[in-house]
Amino acid sequence: MTEKLHIIGGGMAGSEAAWQAAQQGAQVVIHEMRPKVETFAHRTGHLAEMVCSNSFRSDDDEQNAVGLLHWEMRAANGVIIQTADRHKLPAGGALAVDRDPFAESVTQALTSHPNISVSHEEIDTLPDDGQWIIATGPLTSGKLAEAIASETGAEALAFFDAIAPIVYADSIDMSKAWMQSRYDKGETEAERTAYLNCPMTKEDYEGFIDALLAAEKTAFKEGETAGYFDGCLPIEVMAERGRETLRFGPMKPVGLTNPHQPEVKPYAVVQLRRDNALGTLYNIVGFQTKMKYGAQVDVFKRIPGLENASFARLGGIHRNTFLNAPTLLDDRMRLKSKPNIRFAGQITGVEGYVESAAMGLLAGRLAAAELRGETLPPVPATTATGALVTHITGGADAKTFQPMNVNFGLFPPVEGLKGGRRGRKDRYKAYTDRAKADWTAWLG
Numbered sequence: 001m002t003e004k005l006h007i008i009g010g011g012m013a014g015s016e017a018a019w020q021a022a023q024q025g026a027q028v029v030i031h032e033m034r035p036k037v038e039t040f041a042h043r044t045g046h047l048a049e050m051v052c053s054n055s056f057r058s059d060d061d062e063q064n065a066v067g068l069l070h071w072e073m074r075a076a077n078g079v080i081i082q083t084a085d086r087h088k089l090p091a092g093g094a095l096a097v098d099r100d101p102f103a104e105s106v107t108q109a110l111t112s113h114p115n116i117s118v119s120h121e122e123i124d125t126l127p128d129d130g131q132w133i134i135a136t137g138p139l140t141s142g143k144l145a146e147a148i149a150s151e152t153g154a155e156a157l158a159f160f161d162a163i164a165p166i167v168y169a170d171s172i173d174m175s176k177a178w179m180q181s182r183y184d185k186g187e188t189e190a191e192r193t194a195y196l197n198c199p200m201t202k203e204d205y206e207g208f209i210d211a212l213l214a215a216e217k218t219a220f221k222e223g224e225t226a227g228y229f230d231g232c233l234p235i236e237v238m239a240e241r242g243r244e245t246l247r248f249g250p251m252k253p254v255g256l257t258n259p260h261q262p263e264v265k266p267y268a269v270v271q272l273r274r275d276n277a278l279g280t281l282y283n284i285v286g287f288q289t290k291m292k293y294g295a296q297v298d299v300f301k302r303i304p305g306l307e308n309a310s311f312a313r314l315g316g317i318h319r320n321t322f323l324n325a326p327t328l329l330d331d332r333m334r335l336k337s338k339p340n341i342r343f344a345g346q347i348t349g350v351e352g353y354v355e356s357a358a359m360g361l362l363a364g365r366l367a368a369a370e371l372r373g374e375t376l377p378p379v380p381a382t383t384a385t386g387a388l389v390t391h392i393t394g395g396a397d398a399k400t401f402q403p404m405n406v407n408f409g410l411f412p413p414v415e416g417l418k419g420g421r422r423g424r425k426d427r428y429k430a431y432t433d434r435a436k437a438d439w440t441a442w443l444g
């Protein structure tokens with residue numbers, strides 16, 4: 001292979017795409033604008049930086065579609081998932097990682113690969129020739145976004161999700177809080193005690209909801225729309241939907257016993273998850289917010305145990321740029337109007353680190369095959385990777401297209417199994433067994 005593969009963006013998708021293509025023998029150049037040009041969410045110049053949560057979500061490859069995606073990426077020698085495994089933190093069944101060593105290791109793996117070079121520059125036009133993958137993510141720089149929009153003619157849709165605040169562990173009052181994973185889930189003691197819990201009485205909860213509703217929020221700029229992705233709703237938006245919504249969402253008190261008062265059932269519980277290996281930082285789970293900074297401090301300090309909390313980072317709002325992929329991309333992830341350009345990652349309308357890396361994995365392999373003059377068979381839609389790519393490149397309704405997480409709803413049904421809640425466990429096991437067999441055959 002003499003022709004080079006150029007990848008714009010060295011995030012989750014671009015890093016994985018580069019690794020996969022390079023492992024297949026392609027010569028790859030990653031064009032990454034950081035640290036020369038920054039985004040408001042990234043903090044470093046590392047490749048594959050996790051911009052918010054430190055979790056790759058569930059690692060259950062039998063009953064969970066994200067866990068299955070982990071499995072598929074491991075089977076395909078994925079650099080993102082294998083590096084995450086090496087920097088895993090206890091998180092009660094989820095794959096949480098120590099973010100800085102993780103990103104440093106991915107950067108090291110890519111920069112030391114003989115087939116990969118990294119050029120730190122912003123690309124601001126659409127290339128006319130050569131093989132390219134655009135993996136510039138939710139914070140695609142303005143000029144490139146303009147160039148894409150003028151080529152596709154399609155409107156790029158911006159909407160907002162939000163960053164959850166991070167608290168210094170030593171500022172939490174452990175005479176009120178305690179460590180426990182919900183239902184004591186996990187195989188090791190560290191996993192069974194991975195979460196830090198802050199209990200609330202009914203009175204605490206009602207006061208907290210009042211404060212949340214009254215808090216000053218960040219106003220949207222002109223031209224921005226507040227179309228939240230439902231999986232990442234700001235906490236105050238959840239509260240606006242009903243005073244009890246949080247008690248049935250991130251603040252649900254089930255599966256937890258307060259050792260300080262074992263006989264009293266908490267009315268609500270705020271959970272914090274470890275954010276680094278040292279255990280010095282904890283993020284407040286599900287507390288994405290667009291409250292103003294001062295208001296956040298006032299509201300979060302009402303939480304029992306956090307009265308004296310110091311915040312390493314407060315919550316924020318962010319933009320998400322994504323294509324109307326069902327109309328613009330073919331089933332090989334190529335731009336129909338310029339097939340020398342592929343798209344990968346969150347910009348294709350998938351949502352999340354894992355899904356973005358998976359789309360990078362696929363784009364890297366497809367591009368490397370094309371450079372070799374080969375055509376890979378389509379990925380079976382029965383696999384997690386195949387279900388996702390099938391959805392974004394045609395399965396979804398283009399008119400109402402919104403970013404999508406991987407989930408079993410995207411999979412073709414397995415015949416002959418019981419429907420409904422009762423049959424769920426067997427059904428999910430059948431989906432994952434079938435996916436593993438089909439993915440292994442496809443890789444082969």
Ligand SMILES: Cc1cc2nc3c(=O)[nH]c(=O)nc-3n(C[C@H](O)[C@H](O)[C@H](O)COP(=O)(O)OP(=O)(O)OC[C@H]3O[C@@H](n4cnc5c(N)ncnc54)[C@H](O)[C@@H]3O)c2cc1C
Binds near residue numbers: 031052137319344356
């Ligand atoms: C603030 C924020 C919080 C988020 N929180 C979460 C979360 O908690 N969990 C989760 O799973 N997902 C979260 N996401 C979504 C997350 O960004 C994606 O899931 C994932 O990072 C997307 O991977 P990607 O490779 O598509 O994009 P990114 O990882 O963002 O990588 C894109 C890369 O392209 C570079 N780039 C952009 N434009 C150019 C250009 N013109 N030239 C050169 N380089 C360029 C950027 O610097 C960046 O390194 C969040 C997103 C944002 C913005």
